[in-house]
Amino acid sequence: MKQKKNLQNALNHRASIEVPSHPMYLSMIRIFLEKLLKLIDIQTLIIEDIKSAVDEACSNVIKYAYKYSYDKTIKVYFSYSPKEIVVIIEDYGEKPQDLSFQGRDLLDLKPGGLGMHFIKKAFDEIVFKSSKKTNKLKMVRYL
Amino acid sequence: MKQKKNLQNALNHRASIEVPSHPMYLSMIRIFLEKLLKLIDIQTLIIEDIKSAVDEACSNVIKYAYKYSYDKTIKVYFSYSPKEIVVIIEDYGEKPQDLSFQGRDLLDLKPGGLGMHFIKKAFDEIVFKSSKKTNKLKMVRYL
Amino acid sequence: MEIKIEDQKNIRILSAMGEVDMHTSPELRKHLLKAVKDKIPIVIVDLKEVSYIDSSGIATLVEALKGMMKYKGSLKLCSLSERVKEIFSFAKLDKVFEIYKDLQDATIG
Amino acid sequence: MEIKIEDQKNIRILSAMGEVDMHTSPELRKHLLKAVKDKIPIVIVDLKEVSYIDSSGIATLVEALKGMMKYKGSLKLCSLSERVKEIFSFAKLDKVFEIYKDLQDATIG
Ligand SMILES: Nc1ncnc2c1ncn2[C@@H]1O[C@H](COP(=O)(O)OP(=O)(O)O)[C@@H](O)[C@H]1O
Numbered sequence A, B: 001m002k003q004k005k006n007l008q009n010a011l012n013h014r015a016s017i018e019v020p021s022h023p024m025y026l027s028m029i030r031i032f033l034e035k036l037l038k039l040i041d042i043q044t045l046i047i048e049d050i051k052s053a054v055d056e057a058c059s060n061v062i063k064y065a066y067k068y069s070y071d072k073t074i075k076v077y078f079s080y081s082p083k084e085i086v087v088i089i090e091d092y093g094e095k096p097q098d099l100s101f102q103g104r105d106l107l108d109l110k111p112g113g114l115g116m117h118f119i120k121k122a123f124d125e126i127v128f129k130s131s132k133k134t135n136k137l138k139m140v141r142y143l
Numbered sequence C, D: 001m002e003i004k005i006e007d008q009k010n011i012r013i014l015s016a017m018g019e020v021d022m023h024t025s026p027e028l029r030k031h032l033l034k035a036v037k038d039k040i041p042i043v044i045v046d047l048k049e050v051s052y053i054d055s056s057g058i059a060t061l062v063e064a065l066k067g068m069m070k071y072k073g074s075l076k077l078c079s080l081s082e083r084v085k086e087i088f089s090f091a092k093l094d095k096v097f098e099i100y101k102d103l104q105d106a107t108i109g
């Protein structure tokens, strides 16, 4: 109850975090999201799904946009309204060749290709945009 | 040991977080610092001192720079080298009249005036700079 | 932070749980000022479950202490974690407050 | 994440603790591929203390499973938390892996 009241006082629920593109920092992004989503009283199940999805998307940035170079930067923007949660992941790495980002068929047993499924499980809208300098993956979860 | 090796791989240890200027978000800044400082193997005592100091400095931003308006923004920059930890707190609020930021005499028993003492306990250098748009408090802890 | 209240004869025990900071200390303050208003003779603040306290939490305790001094009430703190103890000693408040090892000591002490 | 290894006759038990993600899964992979190389007949991965697993952790387990199939070894998972269980069922892997309630069941099962 108290949390909810305070929530209304805080007019803008925007937050962001920027960390190096080293996998050791992925746990920081997860805890950032977990704390944030708990503060605004989101259900545990949704919190877990969003944590997994953003973690996968950031792992993909390290793998594909940065080709495992660990001294670059990943930025995660978060915003909340009673209608939706928006997460934007920004990197300054390579533009992808193919924008389809297909995960593998889940019934085809092989390692890999699961990340996109986690992303689609947590989010209702997924939009990828590349500009000259940055790639942005915008993900929206309806509430 | 493993952590230390990974540390060397991650060339730049820079990270930042931006949250609304509502006190409910102070706990996010603390957890951000705690996680970060643990990742780079800083001693618990130093972690606790830095958490307290940054928390106090951010509370002061809410109180003095933003005069308790909760819909503004606080940004905390962090960087680490084996020599030092640097934390910069940035706000877009009022410029202070008096830059001395004196805490009260600890032997004078009254509520308030403790924050600056926590800040000086944790950090060796404290520099405040105001420009047209932002205030920046830069705090350096030697290692 | 959450606060549990327990009344025994002349004693009110306020057990705080969580982190006491600028966001949560107003809740602690509300309960302490109520105790001062009610002129409760002995107030014990049990800090066993408090992992963090900032200057606003400490200011709140100092304010209550000064309020209770006026009617010669007694404010006791107990079960401080190592970190919270260190903060009190750094703020030179370990001599100002009556600090007890645990709730039992605070109740009989 | 940390991994504890315990060998019993034909069985190797790998108990993982912490979060399995892109940063930590290489450690799990190292131990699993070692077991495959050693052709250990039964490998049990105890996930009791695993609070989080990502697709790289799952990929690692799938890779080990395929490696063990080649010599007819058996890879068993046990003590999955609710969340980890949900992830396996979402990934349609709850039918692919032998999953046990706890370490005891996995050992005798
Ligand atoms: N940020 C990205 N940049 C470029 N390609 C990407 C990115 N994210 C995903 N992809 C592509 O989408 C595919 C599916 O991703 P995912 O489901 O996470 O599986 P995996 O990474 O295990 O292959 C990847 O193999 C890759 O080709």
Ligand SMILES: Nc1ncnc2c1ncn2[C@@H]1O[C@H](COP(=O)(O)OP(=O)(O)O)[C@@H](O)[C@H]1O
Pocket: B056, B060, B061, B063, B064, B065, B095, B096, B097, B100, B101, B102, B103, B104, B111, B112, B113, B114, B115, B116, B117, C055
């Ligand atoms: N960001 C700031 N902007 C303007 N003034 C500040 C700022 N931070 C601290 N001060 C000044 O420094 C004084 C001492 O700060 P502090 O030790 O935190 O005690 P308190 O906030 O309880 O008064 C404050 O009372 C205030 O006048």
